[in-house]
Amino acid sequence: MWDYALLRALAEVIAEGSFERAARRLGLTPSAVSQRVKLLEERTGTALVVRGQPCRATEAGRRLCRHAGEVALLEGGLRADLGALVPQGPRPTIRIAVNADSLATWFLPALAGIEDRLFDLVVDDEEHTTERLRRGEVMAAVATTPGPVAGCSSRPLGSLVYEASASPAFAARWFADGVTPQALGQAPSLLFDAKDRLQDRWIESLFGEAPPRPVHRVPSSQGFVDAALAGLGWGLNPRALAGPHVAAGRLMALAGGHSLAVPLFWHWSRAVGPALKPLTDAVTREARRGLAR
Secondary structure, three states: OOOHHHHHHHHHHHHHOOHHHHHHHHOOOHHHHHHHHHHHHHHHOOOOEEOOOOOEEOHHHHHHHHHHHHHHHHHHHHHHHHHHHOOOOOOOEEEEEEOHHHHHHOOHHHHHOOOOOEEEEEEOOOOOHHHHHHOOOOOEEEEOOOOOOOOEEEEEEEEEEEEEEEOHHHHHHHOOOOOOHHHHHHOOEEEOOOOOOHHHHHHHHHHOOOOOOOEEEOOOHHHHHHHHHOOOOEEEEEHHHHHHHHHOOOOEEOHHHOEEEEEEEEEEEHHHHHHHHHHHHHHHHHHHHHOEO
C-alpha cells in the first residue's frame, strides 16, 4: 500500500524542480520533503530523483509521479460523485503535452470550462508529444501521431493550417523572381527549435527537397509572427495568427498562398479515461471550432 503523502512529496519535487519550491507548495520544510522522498526511495529500493538544478525524475520516479497524478485525478472524480463521503484534498493536476501553435491558437479555451482541476502544460513539437505520453510524463497529448500509444486512446481533432509568410519588403528583396530553391537557399528563414520541420515540409511539398538555408531560431509562436512582420525572415505561421496581417498587407503569403495542413490527434491515458472525459469532450469541441476539417 503506497503512502500518498510520500508520493505527493515526490511529485511536487519533480513538478517544481526543487525541494525548496516543493516545500513551499506543501507547507513543509525542505528537510521534511527530503525525508519523505528519501523514505520513498528506501521503500522502493531505487533512486527516484536525480538531484540537480532542476531536480529530475528517474524512470521509476516518473512512473510513480504518473501514478500519484492518476490517483489524485480519480479521487477528484470520486469526490464529484460522492461529495462529503470523500475527504477534501488538493485539486488534481492534469499534465498535458501540447505544441506551441495549438497553445497560441485554439487549445486554451478548452481548459477554461474545466473546474476543480489544475493544468501543467508541457510544450513540445507536435511530432514528439506522444513520446512524453509513452514515457509516462503526461496524461494526455496533442500530437500528429494518428495511432494510439500503448495503454492510451486517441481521436482525430482536425488540421492546423499553415501558410508561409514574410513582410512585403523581405519578399521583394529575397523573392523578387519568385520562390525558388535557389532563393530559399539564400533567404533567412525562421525556425522554432531543432525539432521544427515545418519549413522543410513546406519546401518539400513544393520542390521535393529542402536546400540548406540560413535560419533564425525563434522559440515562440507569436514571436514567429512578430519576426516575419519585422522582416527578420520568412516562416510557416498558423493561418489563424498570420491571416489578419496578410489581409491587412503587413505580411505576404508566399508561393501563391500554398498552405500546409498538419493533422492533429488527441491522445489520453486509458487508466484515467473516465476522469479525463470532460477534458476530452472540451478539447474535441474546441478543435471543431478552431481546426480545419
